[in-house]
Amino acid sequence: MLYRNTLYFLLLSALLLSCKGVDDISFKGVDNVALIGMEDNRINFSADIAVFNPSSLGFRISEVNLKTSVDGIFLGTLTTIDPVKIKARSDTSYHAVFSLEMANIITGASTLYGLQRKKQITIEMQGFVKARSWMTSRKIDVTEKKRVDVPQFNR
DSSP states (O other): OHHHHHHHHHHHHHHHHHOOGGGGOEEEEEEEEEEEEEETTEEEEEEEEEEEEOSSSOEEEEEEEEEEEETTEEEEEEEESSOEEEOTTEEEEEEEEEEEEESOHHHHHHHHHHGGGOSEEEEEEEEEEEEEETTEEEEEEEEEEEEEEOOOEEO
């Protein structure tokens, strides 16, 4: 009996580890950006992130570490403050809190100030996202370059 339960557990674990559902998640956009505050060279803000997850598994994004550039100007590293739970088979927005640690406060501030006059920008992100589903954890490398509409900041 113990042998059969152990074998069943090992087969189930192997099946879950072989799932590639995390790779199928796609980022669709950002809305409702709200500035929370600034501290030293960090900007904390919240936003609604639109995500499409066709997988039958839900995930928790436990860590985000993305080097971020806007229109070719390096701003800094974007990280999450709280984990984000992404539901299985969903096409919805999730509220998340982020922190952007700026590499150079003067360059970063002038670039962010200049965004209010633009309609679209090119965002480039390189780094990783860690996703966790039940007993499995996966680190996903991200290399993304996208032309996006400039979100309106809520005050």
